[in-house]
Amino acid sequence: MALRLADGTAWADTLARAVAAAPEAFGPEADGVATLRNLVEGDWRSVGSPSPVRTPVDNTLLVNLPRLDAETAHAAVAYAAAAHREWARTPLADRKARVVDALDALTAHRDLLALLLVWEIGKPWRLACADVDRALDGVRWYVGEIDRMLADGREPLPGPVSNIASWNYPMSVLVHAELVQLLAGNAVIAKTPSQGGAVCLTVAHALMRRAGLPATLVSGGGEELSEVLVRAPEIGAVAFVGGRSNGGKVAAALLDTDKRHFIEQEGLNAWGIWNFSQWDLLAGHLKKGFEYGKQRCTAYPRFVVQRDLVDEFLDMYLPVVRSVRLGHPLAVDETWQAGDPLPELDFGPLISAAKADELRRKVEEAVRGGAIPLHRGKLAGAPFLDGQDTSAYVAPSVLLAPPGRSRLMHAEPFGPVDTIVVVDTTDELLAQMNASNGALVASLACDDEELAGKLAVDLQAFKVGINKPRSRGDREEPFGGRGASWKGAFVGGDLLVQAVTVGGDDRLYGNFPDYNSYPAV
Numbered sequence: 001m002a003l004r005l006a007d008g009t010a011w012a013d014t015l016a017r018a019v020a021a022a023p024e025a026f027g028p029e030a031d032g033v034a035t036l037r038n039l040v041e042g043d044w045r046s047v048g049s050p051s052p053v054r055t056p057v058d059n060t061l062l063v064n065l066p067r068l069d070a071e072t073a074h075a076a077v078a079y080a081a082a083a084h085r086e087w088a089r090t091p092l093a094d095r096k097a098r099v100v101d102a103l104d105a106l107t108a109h110r111d112l113l114a115l116l117l118v119w120e121i122g123k124p125w126r127l128a129c130a131d132v133d134r135a136l137d138g139v140r141w142y143v144g145e146i147d148r149m150l151a152d153g154r155e156p157l158p159g160p161v162s163n164i165a166s167w168n169y170p171m172s173v174l175v176h177a178e179l180v181q182l183l184a185g186n187a188v189i190a191k192t193p194s195q196g197g198a199v200c201l202t203v204a205h206a207l208m209r210r211a212g213l214p215a216t217l218v219s220g221g222g223e224e225l226s227e228v229l230v231r232a233p234e235i236g237a238v239a240f241v242g243g244r245s246n247g248g249k250v251a252a253a254l255l256d257t258d259k260r261h262f263i264e265q266e267g268l269n270a271w272g273i274w275n276f277s278q279w280d281l282l283a284g285h286l287k288k289g290f291e292y293g294k295q296r297c298t299a300y301p302r303f304v305v306q307r308d309l310v311d312e313f314l315d316m317y318l319p320v321v322r323s324v325r326l327g328h329p330l331a332v333d334e335t336w337q338a339g340d341p342l343p344e345l346d347f348g349p350l351i352s353a354a355k356a357d358e359l360r361r362k363v364e365e366a367v368r369g370g371a372i373p374l375h376r377g378k379l380a381g382a383p384f385l386d387g388q389d390t391s392a393y394v395a396p397s398v399l400l401a402p403p404g405r406s407r408l409m410h411a412e413p414f415g416p417v418d419t420i421v422v423v424d425t426t427d428e429l430l431a432q433m434n435a436s437n438g439a440l441v442a443s444l445a446c447d448d449e450e451l452a453g454k455l456a457v458d459l460q461a462f463k464v465g466i467n468k469p470r471s472r473g474d475r476e477e478p479f480g481g482r483g484a485s486w487k488g489a490f491v492g493g494d495l496l497v498q499a500v501t502v503g504g505d506d507r508l509y510g511n512f513p514d515y516n517s518y519p520a521v
Contacts, residue, residue, distance in 0.1 A: 003331040003385055007338050011055070011062060011119055017112050018199055022206030027066075035064040036202050039209060039217040040076035042083065047072055048219065053198055056122045056349035057328060059389035065198050067220040073228040076216050077189065080160045081234035083214035084187035088156040092185075096143055099183050102211035103143075106175075106204060107136055113171065116200035121167055122349040122392070124329045125342035127292055134172035134474060139179040141475045142497075146183050149494055154503035156185030157260060159236030160216075161500055162229045163190040164250070166242045167351060168295050170197035173241055173472075175204050177491075178215060181500045186236065187214035191229055194221065195351050222246065230254065237261060237500060241297070244411075244484060251487045260489065262499055262510070266412045267439030267485035269461065270302040271469075272429050273309055274452075276445040278467065279316040285469050286317060290324045290396065293347035293416045298441050298471050301413050303420045304432040310422055314374070321375050321396050324416070327383035343383065349392035350415055356394045359415040362407050366419075369403035374420070410435050426455060434460045438483015441470040462486065463521050478509070478519045486511050495519065 015034055019026050027035045027046035037044040048066025055062050068076075087095075106113065110132050117128040142149075161181045165174040170193070178188040190205070192198045198219065205217045218225065230238050230253045237260035240250045247265035254261055276282070289300050305313050329348040332340070350356045367373055377395025384390055396416040402409045408419050421432045433442055442461035446452035449466050456464040462480045463470035472479050473492055480490030489499040489510040498508055509519045 003328070003333055003383055005385070006330050006332045006336060006342055009115060009118075009330045009342075011060065014112070014115050014119060015063070015199070018116060018203050021109055021112060022203045025202045025206040030064050033061055033064050036066065036198055036219070038066060038068060038076075038219060039205050039215065040068075040072065041079040044206070053120075053196075055119050056196070056352055056392035057119060057330070058385070059353065059391060062119065063199055065192065065219050068218050068225065069220070070224050070228055073218055073220065073225050074232065076218055077160075077228055077232045077234050080187050080189050080214065080216045084156070084160040084236070087182075087187050087214045088185045090185070092147065092150065095183055095185065096146065098212045099139065099179055100143060102179065102208045102213055103136055103139055105207040105211060106132075109203065109207065110136070113200050113204060116203065117170065117197065118329050118348075120198065120200060121170070121196040121351060122329065122347075123292060124345040124348055126344065131169055131172045135176040135179075138172070138176050138474050139183070142180050142183055146497065149497040150184070150501065152503060154184075154498070154501035157236030157500060157502060159234045160187035160189050160214075161237045161239060162235045163188060163239045164229060164242070165190070165193060165239070167193035167196040168292070170200050171204065174201070177239060177496070179208070180496055182213050182215070184497050184500050186500055187216070189216040189218065189229065189235075191225060192217060192219040194219075226250070226253070231257070235259065238263070240264065242266075247487070260499065261487065262489045262491055263487040264297065264440070264481065265485050265487070266297060266414070267461070267481060267483070268302050268410065268412050268436035269298060269300045269439045269441045270304055270433040270435070271300050271443045271445060272433050272455070273303065273305045273313055273445045274426065274429055274455070275306065276309060276447055277312075278445070278447065279312060281467065282445055283316050283320050287320050287323065287346075289469065290321075290346045290416060293326070293350055293394070295347075295351065295414055298469075299412075299414075300441075300443065300469060301418050302433070302435070303418060304429055305420060305422055306429070307422050307424050318375060318398070321377070321398055321418070324377070324396050326393065326395065326416075328385055328388065331383045331385050347416065349390075350394055351392070353391035355415070356392045359394055359413060359417060362413060363397050363399065363417055366399055366402045366406040366408045369406050371402040371406065371408075371419075372400040374398040374400050412436070430455065430458050436484075438481060438485040440472075440479075440481045440485050441465070443467075443469050462490075462518070478521055480510060480518070482511075488512065490519065
């Protein structure tokens with residue numbers, strides 16, 4: 001049966017809703033394509049060189065995103081610094097009221113924001129809604145807790161917070177962080193991720209600006225804007241979420257400064273399986289782990305398995321991989337009617353055709369080097385529209401024993417590719433789980449939880465799960481990383497507010513040049 005787009009979800013309809021919700025944030029069309037504006041110097045302005053943005057869903061053109069030059073970005077930062085000084089003097093009750101106004105406006109447009117995420121970054125509907133809901137629910141929790149968090153006399157930073165985040169969680173990571181930073185008394189500057197989420201973030205920031213929040217939203221390349229958004233003296237703190245290459249550049253740029261920073265970088269998160277028998281329990285966790293094609297910092301792409309358990313592990317694991325559902329997030333059959341649920345998929349496309357090609361090359365490289373392909377999925381039979389571009393879609397692959405020189409051996413693939421390493425001793429187990437010199441999360445599947453707890457002490461991960469996965473967490477849960485996966489202050493719960501304020505002895509939890517300090521997690 002031929003598939004079609006669900007009624008009311010076409011990009012033209014979605015964009016029209018976005019323009020109606022935030023007309024001030026859209027400039028004149030260029031060659032018939034809508035062009036976004038940048039939120040600089042307190043207003044939405046048509047500045048910058050337009051660059052086309054395409055959707056990974058089917059490669060169609062979405063909008064033009066103007067890229068700013070360094071001079072315009074400098075002016076935006078200077079204005080944000082002045083706005084920060086005024087906002088820092090605003091009473092907490094007034095800050096809370098404005099943040100709540102913004103939350104109410106964002107909540108009213110929740111479905112639009114989620115649908116924009118479907119088109120812009122390829123999230124299936126359920127996961128897109130979760131991204132929006134986690135942002136809004138999380139910030140409302142902070143609104144209820146902020147008086148307590150600031151009760152010890154903590155004050156805003158000396159300048160605005162600069163936020164540079166990846167494209168995968170525009171709302172629950174980037175907007176969430178900004179609203180908490182604002183609540184704590186800081187003006188905020190956000191860089192639109194180049195790869196996706198621009199329209200969603202534009203609408204969200206328009207609603208935030210209408211609520212009277214001192215927010216700046218700029219777009220542009222890292223080469224043009226990094227020097228400004230990281231090293232400008234007006235900046236009070238730098239929040240970065242992304243890969244190790246770019247994160248390392250940000251960290252290096254801050255070496256000769258005392259600027260507050262929190263730099264979240266990738267790590268190869270691993271599941272270790274040792275003396276384990278609860279396969280049904282593990283199967284449920286691993287199926288959920290494929291959500292959004294493992295394009296998230298807390299995904300688990302590495303399994304380190306005791307040799308005696310390999311056969312039982314594969315009996316459980318391979319059916320899980322084969323059951324993963326991917327396809328066009330909005331493709332429905334002719335029986336679909338308004339009000340019916342949208343497709344229930346584990347993931348849609350990767351963020352771009354270029355990323356998909358890169359991931360395929362990594363798999364081919366590993367196989368040529370000696371890795372054993374246990375499973376290589378196919379796109380055939382997945383729900384796609386007739387004739388649609390599927391260049392950004394990658395079916396799951398599973399490789400046994402990737403060679404040491406393979407890029408998949410030591411780095412996170414950021415896609416639906418799992419690697420399995422077989423070990424004979426617990427020392428080997430720990431060494432293979434620590435292959436990336438630090439990670440955000442790790443987990444051990446072990447019937448003897450006392451033994452698992454002892455092994456967990458030697459894992460270079462910030463959070464370690466015993467017979468369950470760990471995640472970034474919400475509300476009061478801290479988040480950070482060990483080794484090369486994190487630089488600077490940790491965040492989450494009270495730690496996020498402490499990271500964007502000053503007071504007391506300010507010996508924060510985190511990874512710093514002169515000390516490391518870890519909270520209980």
